[in-house]
Amino acid sequence: MTLKRDWSDEDFPLPRKPIRLLVVLSLEEITAFFESVASLKHRTILMTAYAAGLRVSEVVHLKVTDIDSKRMVVRVNQGKNRKDRYVMLSPRLLEILRLYWQDAHPRDWLFPGKIPGQPISRDAVGLACQLARRRSGIRKPITPHSLRHAFATHLLEAGTDVRRIQLLMGHRSLATTSRYLKVATSTVCATASPFDLLPHPTPIPPEPTPPAYF
Template sequence: MQWLSSKRYSPSTIKTYSEALKSFLIFYREKQIAEITNEDVIIYNNEFILKNNLSASYQNQIVNALKLFFKTIQDKQIIIDTIHRPKRGKILPNVLSKEEIKLILTVLTNTKHKTMLSLIYACGLRRNELLQLTFEDIQADRKLLVIKQSKGKKDRIVPISDKIIEMLRDYYKEYSPKKWLFEGQRENTKYSDRSLEEVLKKSIRLAQINKPVSLHWLRHSYATHLLESGTDLRYIQELLGHSSSKTTEIYTHVSTKSIQNIKSPFDDL
């Protein structure tokens, strides 16, 4: 954990990797670490991960954690090609229609709650990106929002509309936050992840939308709606902060603009 911290890994990655490593070392608690081989990793994969029906993502986390641990801390090379990585399933992102988004946002009467969810959708933000914002990150004169040190320690900028700027001004007049753009009940503290999730749950309930909507659905919807309005995929990649274009390309599979124009051969029967 100290090594990961020194390399500036995010707290969530440190927690994930250390817990994955702990699981593996407990499985081999009777064996000296220096004696662990590639074969032991394969046995762990078959006898623990697969037997307990653990997810493919957990299996990948284990592989990444072990690779780092043995290479950096133990100075011992684990040949990663011999460790079974699961084939990744092709899971499409969940997307809401513009009508559903509008409904989710209009049912909220609390200015802070409405502004938070509106900003996530309007700028395609991740949850933590929203909660890390300060008023200095809003460049109203240039109509830009600066997102600092996000996933992968990257900064990026995204456009914000006059409508959102006006909403933020109204919000500031009512709440006057001191440090963070969205603060909790105590002054100078960030709004909590859990409270933000509760805001979304409340809006979904009031909007009577029977879907297991998460905050990330708003980001997915932002990207898909941009694509459907004709925005180039390369720009969407930049706006979302994706390192690889392949990550962004998944939205082409959920965009309905082109699909809806395809005529079924059934109609010619």
């Protein structure tokens, strides 16, 4: 406005943000982590987040009626970007949910909080996650969202196509889902290096030992 000139944001180069790879838990670390969760309720919450790839905001807002055991799906109401979606209901998770229901008998919210009529808070789930990480002895940082990253990566390593993972995760863009290709061992470690195609070089003969009297 001052100089009466037109320009765009491209005229002002901005510093690039560092791009860091996701930290993904292995299947063994996931197992050790769940075994370190003392509360049945907290363990069920975190297992649900991993088994269905849910965001922490989505798992805490699940209702009892969202679990459809006949169709073996979980309904996610108004997830990110205000979109509904269905995700798979693992048969093993269904068994755990039934054990939890027999113990807690939730009525409306699947995971009610301390305040009557309200679901459990995200902070309470995060605190339970940190306590379990310390008990497990795992050095990697673990948050409820780490379980969602592990869900997508483990699906990719098992051969699930990226488009299907995108639908399960509720990603708007396929580019968001494709970042898991960078950390999936099935696409990184399973790729043969061209170095393995080279013929074995002739062994280098050892240098002769000079005579002691020279």
